[in-house]
Amino acid sequence: MSDVAERIIKVTSETLKVDPGRIKDEMRFVEDLGAESIQSVELVAAFEEEFDIEMDEEAALEVKTVGKAISFITKMLEAEG
């Protein structure tokens, strides 16, 4: 598991109060991990702080699974060098 994936799972687990062992790539934040609308906002904020990035709101709303979050943030970090 990549460093980015590990950190995303950690942040997701802490924000949504779910067991990190339960979190899988294909899981949807809302339907599978129970992220309510405010928690989704907090999750994006937590990702931004963890990786020191600013996620575009429109793009962030399209990130609906753990796996997509990993690839989205990985790409952002790569783009930033």
Next chain:
Amino acid sequence: MANEIKYMALTESQIKVMQHQNCCAENWADVTVAENFNASNIVNSTFLGKVQIGSVDGKVPGAHGLAKPCGIYNATISNCTIGNGSRIANIGVHLANYNIGDNVAIGNIGTMHTNPGATFGNGVEVDVVNEAGGREVMIFDQLDVQMAYVMCLHRYRPKVINNLKAIVKEYTESKRSDRGTVGNGSIVYSVSDIIDINIGSCAVISGASSLFNGTILSEKDAPTLVGSAVIARNFIIAESSSVTSGAVLAHCFVGQGCQMGKQYSAENCLFFANCEAFHGEGCSAFCGPYSVTHHKSTLLIAALFSFYNAGSGSNQSNHMYKLGPVHEGKVLRGTKTGSFSYLMWPCRIGPFSVVLGKHSSTFDTADYPFSHLAARPDGKCSMVPGLHLTTVGTVRDGAKWPKRDRRKGSVKRDIISFDVFSPYTVGQMIRASASLKALSAATDKSVDEVSVGGAIVKRLILRTGQKYYKSGIHMYLLEKVVEKAEAALKNGTAVANFFATSGDAVFSEEWVDVGGQLMPQQRLIDLHNAIESGSVASVEAFAAATQKVADAYGDDEWAWAKNAYKAVFDVDLDNATQKEVAEIAQTYLKVKSKFLKLVVIDAEKEFAELSQCGFGLDGLQKDIADDFEGVRGTYEGNAFVKDMNATIADLKTRIEAFVETLSNA
């Protein structure tokens, strides 16, 4: 009109006809009638004091629209003037001291009576915002929300308050009379008691229980309905409103275009333009324009509301008092309270916020518009600043209010600024953004949450709130600049003069919401000064002064936007080149399109899997989606979504055309 009729003494034969029909008079010489008076339409009636009766030929529409013969039947009439073509029938006790217009139908009434020196609800003091008083508003039949707002809330200018009260007192004296009036074309039937009530033209008073000391304003193009089982005391009901089905009002003002009924009860409340109140209860509530409460168990108490939507069971109170209740709730425009939400006064909620849950601590989030305010299990308020900027509800509300203005007729008294984004809300966003930034910088990462005006904000969200507000601020300022440039270009103005401000514009960094009318704070101070100095000293002068402010809104708004643009973008628009204006337009297209797309994405949530919960009952898995589509339609086919997408496309076309025209200018 009754006062234009030439009344003359009854002839002997007319008296004989009337006596033959079981009529009597205290003194027949005091009963005067119109020329060609048809005495055969006066039956079983008694006349006391001076009574003037117009023509009673023909029929007049009455209850349920059924036309019945004009005349007087089974009635005791005392000191009344009755116009042409009217019908008065079946008056149980008496009809006394009234001037009744033409084509009026009055029937099945217990008592209809005016006491000497009646003021018809004018001058009644209504204790709003604090149940125990201190912010009382004197109501009268020309009251507008702006005057009520100043009288209620600006107690820091005591001379202003005293002078406004003097205006109302003078007006009240002008309305004082020993005779009530019923305007032309009104229908009044099946009411037990009507005491000291003035009724305008073309009103329908149908089946009310008891009306005491009030005015029902009405006119042909803006008729007012007071319906069954209504009990109202010390009140004003304005044009094009309906108060029906068991509503109970005491010390209340109901403004133009309001709808009230289904046993709603209100005491010491003001309702201004287009309010709706059903089922619930109001107590000392100042309901500015478009305040809406539709459900049982909903209590609006001792607070200021406007453009407000109360979820079922919304409630507020203050049980912490020792010297009497001090409530002081200020729910700023556009806010919604969710089902069974509770707020503990004193409290101030920023505009266009959403309140959920039971809040048992007070807070002040006035400078944090569009916020999400949810109660935590410990009763403290948890805020997400700016969350509702791009939610579907906010955008829909902003579009629907102007379309739902029910006020008809010759005058719309309340001045209403409908703009969701304005110097008022955008100014708040600029201040909020700066506060969040400072707080974010000053808060260590080990801290989970911070207090903002008594509300709790998660530290992580401080940055998110700034992001939300930034998008709103940029969108508004860019929009104003583009609109200004478009108008200037259309008028053939040179680019160098595109962004000139009007010499009459008033600039204030802070804007205020005076009962639904937005204005620079300096305009309000000027209004205060004018009232204090006596240059605004009448109802008409006050209305003219606020109208003048309304007329200057565009100029004032631009003066503010230009100044804010410089502060936010560090760009002096007076030096903007053609190329820079085109770049601003392109940026605006990008920012506004993104904003609208976020709204569309928010709408998409309502079609998501979780939103389909409960659909397809008793069917197979595949039936869920079909059932949902049958009821809610499809995301792509949704009218709002289509409208938003069309708006985005139109915006692109508009900006491209502007840039093209600009390049050729």
